[in-house]
Amino acid sequence: RQSNLRVLVDMDGVLCDFELYLLESYKQKYPNEPCIELQDREGFWVKDQYEKLKEGLGANCVNVHNCKGFFKNLPEIPGSIEAVKELSQMENVDVFLCTSPLNYYKYCMQEKYAWVEKHLGKNWLEKIIITKDKTVVNGHVLIDDKPNITGAMLQPSWEHIVFTSCHNTGTNLHGKRRLDNWTDGTWRDLIEEFKKR
Ligand code: TMP
Numbered sequence: 631r632q633s634n635l636r637v638l639v640d641m642d643g644v645l646c647d648f649e650l651y652l653l654e655s656y657k658q659k660y661p662n663e664p665c666i667e668l669q670d671r672e673g674f675w676v677k678d679q680y681e682k683l684k685e686g687l688g689a690n691c692v693n694v695h696n697c698k699g700f701f702k703n704l705p706e707i708p709g710s711i712e713a714v715k716e717l718s719q720m721e722n723v724d725v726f727l728c729t730s731p732l733n734y735y736k737y738c739m740q741e742k743y744a745w746v747e748k749h750l751g752k753n754w755l756e757k758i759i760i761t762k763d764k765t766v767v768n769g770h771v772l773i774d775d776k777p778n779i780t781g782a783m784l785q786p787s788w789e790h791i792v793f794t795s796c797h798n799t800g801t802n803l804h805g806k807r808r809l810d811n812w813t814d815g816t817w818r819d820l821i822e823e824f825k826k827r
Contacts, residue, residue: 631722635825636769638728638759639714643775644793645727646704646745648695652676655694663687668796674776676797696734701741702748709812711749717817718757722825728759728767728774771824773809777801791820 642648649668656665664687666679673679681688694700718725727746732738739760746754759767764774765781772779772788775795779786792803794810809817 631827634722634724635771635821636724636726637717637821637824638726638764638767638769638772638774638788639717640772640774640776640793641727641729641742641745642704643707643795643797644773645707645710645714645749646701647707648704649676649796651700651704652691652694655697655700656691659694660690663690671796672800674778674797692734696732696737698737699741701738702744704745706749707812713812713817715750717821720821723821726757726759726767726769727754728761728764728769728772730762730764731760770827771821777803777806789824 639645649671653665653668656663664683666676666683671679677688677691680691714725717723729742731742742760743755743758746758761767763781764772764779765783765786767786767788769788771791772786773791773793775793775798777792777798779790790806792798792806792808794808807820809820
């Protein structure tokens with residue numbers, strides 16, 4: 631390969647624990663409403679599953695993640711920070727953070743930057759790619775928990791590696807490969823394999 635291996639890493643669900651923090655914050659905000667425990671989550675969109683559970687609960691979810699401080703305070707997915715730091719130090723690898731913002735951008739956008747600065751450091755602000763359409767981003771690998779990533783490019787340059795999350799454990803990935811976690815070291819083997827291509 632003439633260039634370095636470009637690895638695109640999603641934020642929500644891969645670096646930051648959107649699902650866990652949404653559930654915790656929801657329980658705090660709506661203690662008397664039913665909720666969906668993480669082991670019962672299905673489908674990418676939290677609000678859709680809540681709305682099916684009971685009319686109006688979808689809007690409650692939106693209220694939770696639209697709040698000031700939500701994106702800034704997301705906890706890290708175990709091991710993610712250490713892993714992407716190590717990944718970025720690997721020879722012939724370039725890492726980019728590739729994330730889709732909420733249309734309600736008032737807090738989300740700046741807080742994503744704040745999160746990266748806090749957890750990874752100022753230098754990483756250079757690595758942020760904010761886009762609603764990841765198919766037009768040119769990379770070799772995209773690590774993302776959303777099972778079905780579509781957009782303007784029918785055949786994106788990257789291979790999508792699905793990061794395992796509570797909402798996709800039962801999802802048919804139609805042959806796509808998974809990365810289950812950042813903690814057992816398998817991500818290193820995956821990257822080494824891509825580097826050899
Ligand atoms: P991602 O595909 O880069 O992880 O983008 C996730 C974006 O979608 C993030 O801004 C949060 C938003 N989102 C919702 O609005 N509702 C949801 O139920 C989920 C899971 C994410």
